[in-house]
Amino acid sequence: MLATSATLAGLPISDRLDDVLAGQEERARYLHPRVGADILSRLPDDDYITHPYSRILAVADRYERLTAASPHGYGLTPDQAVIQLLRDVPSLLDETFTRLLVRALGVFPIGCLVRMSDHSVGVVCAPGVRPMMPRVRIVYDASGLEVSPAREIDTQDADVTIVEIIAPENLAVTVSDHL
Numbered sequence: 001m002l003a004t005s006a007t008l009a010g011l012p013i014s015d016r017l018d019d020v021l022a023g024q025e026e027r028a029r030y031l032h033p034r035v036g037a038d039i040l041s042r043l044p045d046d047d048y049i050t051h052p053y054s055r056i057l058a059v060a061d062r063y064e065r066l067t068a069a070s071p072h073g074y075g076l077t078p079d080q081a082v083i084q085l086l087r088d089v090p091s092l093l094d095e096t097f098t099r100l101l102v103r104a105l106g107v108f109p110i111g112c113l114v115r116m117s118d119h120s121v122g123v124v125c126a127p128g129v130r131p132m133m134p135r136v137r138i139v140y141d142a143s144g145l146e147v148s149p150a151r152e153i154d155t156q157d158a159d160v161t162i163v164e165i166i167a168p169e170n171l172a173v174t175v176s177d178h179l
Helices: 013-031 033-041 052-067 078-088 095-105
Strands: 113-116 121-126 135-140 146-154 162-166
Touching: 052 078, 052 095, 078 095, 113 135, 121 146
Parallel strands: none
Antiparallel strands: 113 121, 113 162, 121 135, 135 146
C-alpha cells in the first residue's frame, strides 16, 4: 500500500482520496450544519457563491448558537444576540438575510425580560404591530410580587412602556418558565 503513483479503478489514488474526502465533508456538513455553515462562510466570495438556503441557515444557526447556554453556545439574551448578529454582518453573515431575521424578531425579541414604566417586570411573549411595542406577559408587579396568573398586555394599547431590558440572572428568573 505504497506510493502515490499507484492507481485504483483507473484513477490515481490521490484523486480517489479527494473524492472520498469530498464525500465525507459533504456528510459532515449534512450531519453538523454548524460546521457546514462555518466551512461555507470561510470560502472566498469570488470562488464560490453559496446557495441562499445556506446563507439563511448560517444566520439562523448563528442566532441559535448565540442564545444557547454554555458549553456549546454563548448564552446571550435574545436582544444581545440580535445586536451581535448585526455586528457579524460584514464578516460572517449575509446582510439581507440577517436584516430579515432581525426585522422578524423585532427590537425586543420573544424571551426578553423587561422592566415597564410602572416598575412591573414582564417577558416579551409576542411581537407587536410596531417594533418598539411588543406583547408583554407581566410576571412581577410594581412591588416585586409574582403575578399569578401572569397577565398579558399589548404595549401599543397600554399606558405603560418598556423602560429597559433586564438580564434574567439579575432577578434569578428562568424566562422559559414564563413563556
